[in-house]
Amino acid sequence: MTEGLFKEGIVPGRLPSGQYADNFSDLHPPFDRHEALVESDRCYFCYDAPCMQACPTAIDIPLFIREIATGNPLGAAKTIFEQNIFGGMCARVCPTETLCEEVCVREIAEGKPVKIGMLQRYATDTAMAQDKQFFPRAAPTGKKVAVVGAGPAGLACAHRLAVKGHDVTVLEAKPKSGGLNEYGIASYKTVDGFAQAEVDYILSVGGITVENGKALGRDFSLAELTASYDAVFLGMGLAGxxxxxxxxxxxxxxxxxxxxxxxxxxxxxxxxxxxxxxxxxxxxxxxxxxxxxxxxxxxxxxxxxxxxxxxxxxxxxxxxxxxxxxxxxxxxxxxxxxxxxxxxxxxxxxxxxxxxxxxxxxxxxxxxxxxxxxxxxxxxxQSFDAAPLNGSGNSIALERGRIKVDAEGRTSMAKVWAGGDCVADAREDLTVAAVAAGRDAAESMHRTLTSNGRA
The missing domain is CATH 3.50.50.60 (FAD/NAD(P)-binding domain)
Incomplete structure (x- = not known):
């Protein structure tokens, strides 16, 4: 410790300048190819795997680990991204110790689970480093969808809709996209600007326009969105x-x-x-x-x-x-x-x-x-601020102070879905749960838009 550490009050520069980089370095340095192969070989590739059942996005974990074990990390990345387009960030911040790794047979038998999160990071990082896109856009549907919030729920919804051929406009209040991945997670868990690199990777699918600095209730109203777009997804998280x-x-x-x-x-x-x-x-x-x-x-x-x-x-x-x-x-x-x-x-x-x-x-x-x-x-x-719904409280039902949705993410207002922390049944602080909510809502929106042309 240095003399600066013992200054009273709230002051900057308590440490030598070079110590900050060491303190905030990567919490878990990534696997290299050899480490990934060795770790993947520990997997039993269980039938009806408990790890897969514990994953909120239902990634086929035994399959992607087998693909790594056979020298196919890109195939593993595709398996992951099919269910969770934020697989890279979730590999870094998801509490695997209480989800997939907690129920791993190796954990139960030996007290040492397969390092699923580290293997997932190895696969997704390999794909992103090569800018490998696995999901080309379908033919344009002519439908326009507005997404409020560029966090994990909103961008997962936008990506799935874009892949289906819809044109998506994302409206985000903050200067940068990414939501809590950009603004709310410890720096040592996501180093080297990974959050923005992942956003860029997701948006590179095409068909998604992001407008930053646009807040619901200040710059636009929900009524305007429902009048101008074929469907709307609310994923604005918690503001209070x-x-x-x-x-x-x-x-x-x-x-x-x-x-x-x-x-x-x-x-x-x-x-x-x-x-x-x-x-x-x-x-x-x-x-x-x-x-x-x-x-x-x-x-x-x-x-x-x-x-x-x-x-x-x-x-x-x-x-x-x-x-x-x-x-x-x-x-x-x-x-x-x-x-x-x-x-x-x-x-x-x-x-x-x-x-x-x-x-x-x-x-x-x-x-x-x-x-x-x-x-x-x-x-x-944190709490949900319903005021930006612009007087739509009577049309959008709330439950426990947040937006009430059905099993498909539909709100009580026609043409409007919601997901992530702003909904009543959200699992707070879990990026992976928000991703699942946005993905599933997108599938529901797509079915509705293509079945009768209206939401």
């Missing part, structure tokens, strides 16, 4: 962040974890990013882990995650929790925030109350503790 609801939340030094991660992802020089000496992160999901680990990698001396329930209740996987611990992050359970302690408007600490389960419900015990902190990150969940 849940409030702490405690005293002092507006103090300097308190910010949303998602904004911190987005700022870090877009930074040209990590040494310019200010970070506190003592950081507290509130929450128990992947966003909390990513914010905490990256604060530590930026040079924070002490980083503590505080979660209101127990370790087994955290949305972040045990693997991610262990990753945080390995990077010097302390995780404390059974405590909830009560107030931010401030001096002259700046954060100097946070008061938390211990919690327990009483009569089957989480409740405060009345006992409190105050932790020193000059920076507090809120990672206590």
């Amino acid at each position: 962040v849940n409030a702490l609801g405690g005293e002092g939340e507006e103090a300097e030094g308190v910010r949303d974890a998602v904004d911190f991660i987005a700022e870090l992802r877009q930074a040209s020089d990590l040494a310019d990013l200010p970070v506190g000496r003592r950081v507290v992160v509130l929450g128990g999901g992947m966003t909390a882990i990513d914010a905490a680990v990256q604060a530590r990698l930026l040079g924070a001396e002490e980083v503590t995650i505080c979660y209101r329930r127990g370790k087994e209740n955290m949305n972040a996987s045990v693997y991610e929790q262990d990753l945080a611990a390995a990077n010097g992050v302390t995780i404390r359970h059974w405590m909830q925030p009560k107030r931010i302690v401030g001096v002259n408007g700046s954060t100097v600490g946070i008061e938390l109350e211990y919690t327990a389960i009483k009569d089957g419900k989480l409740a405060g015990t009345g006992e409190t503790i105050t932790l020193a902190a000059d920076q507090v990150f809120k990672a206590i969940g």
Whole structure:
């Protein structure tokens, strides 16, 4: 550690300039050809494979691993992309330890699963490096579809529709496309600008026009889209962040974890990013882990995650929790925030109350503790903002504060589908689930558009 690390307050440059590149290097360096062949040889190629059943996009995992084993990584990539066009990013960020690898027969028998995620990355990276396109566009259908949101759900939907021959316009509020893949995932999980390289690869199929800086409710209305397009897909994700609801939340030094991660992802020089000496992160999901680990990698001396329930209740996987611990992050359970302690408007600490389960419900015990902190990150969940639907709330049914859809992604409004985090049954923080939702909605839209010409 250096002298700069011990500066009080929120300051940049806590580490030597050369250390940032090392700290934020690739979390899992990719397989080379030999490593991929050796690992693929461990697969039992199970009949009715449990790994495939555990995959939200139902990739034929035994098939693509066999294709790698026989020296055909491009064939493996095609098998992956047929089900998941974001196979490259999912190989990097998907919690395989709680999905396909958790149910791997090797894991059950030996405690060491086949490294499915690493093999998937090897195959998809090989295809992308050669700019190999597997899905040429079908003959034009003459149908136009609008997609709101250029995240995993929106772009997966757009790609599948474009392959079917439809013309797609994607409207994205942010300057860059990619959604959480670009703005919401830890830098060490997706290095070397991979998120944008993947977007470029997906868009290269043709038939997709992306308009950035276009927000629903500000630059266009849903009524305008339904009048101008044959079908509409809503994949705008979650715009709001849940409030702490405690005293002092507006103090300097308190910010949303998602904004911190987005700022870090877009930074040209990590040494310019200010970070506190003592950081507290509130929450128990992947966003909390990513914010905490990256604060530590930026040079924070002490980083503590505080979660209101127990370790087994955290949305972040045990693997991610262990990753945080390995990077010097302390995780404390059974405590909830009560107030931010401030001096002259700046954060100097946070008061938390211990919690327990009483009569089957989480409740405060009345006992409190105050932790020193000059920076507090809120990672206590995001909310869907229905206001941009431009008064369409009566036409689009909501459920639990999000858009209600049927099994095919249809909303209650004619011509409109939805998917990803903005829908009521979304599996939050899972890129792979958003991709599946966008893909499946596209298939439903295509069937409707080609069966009777109308949505």
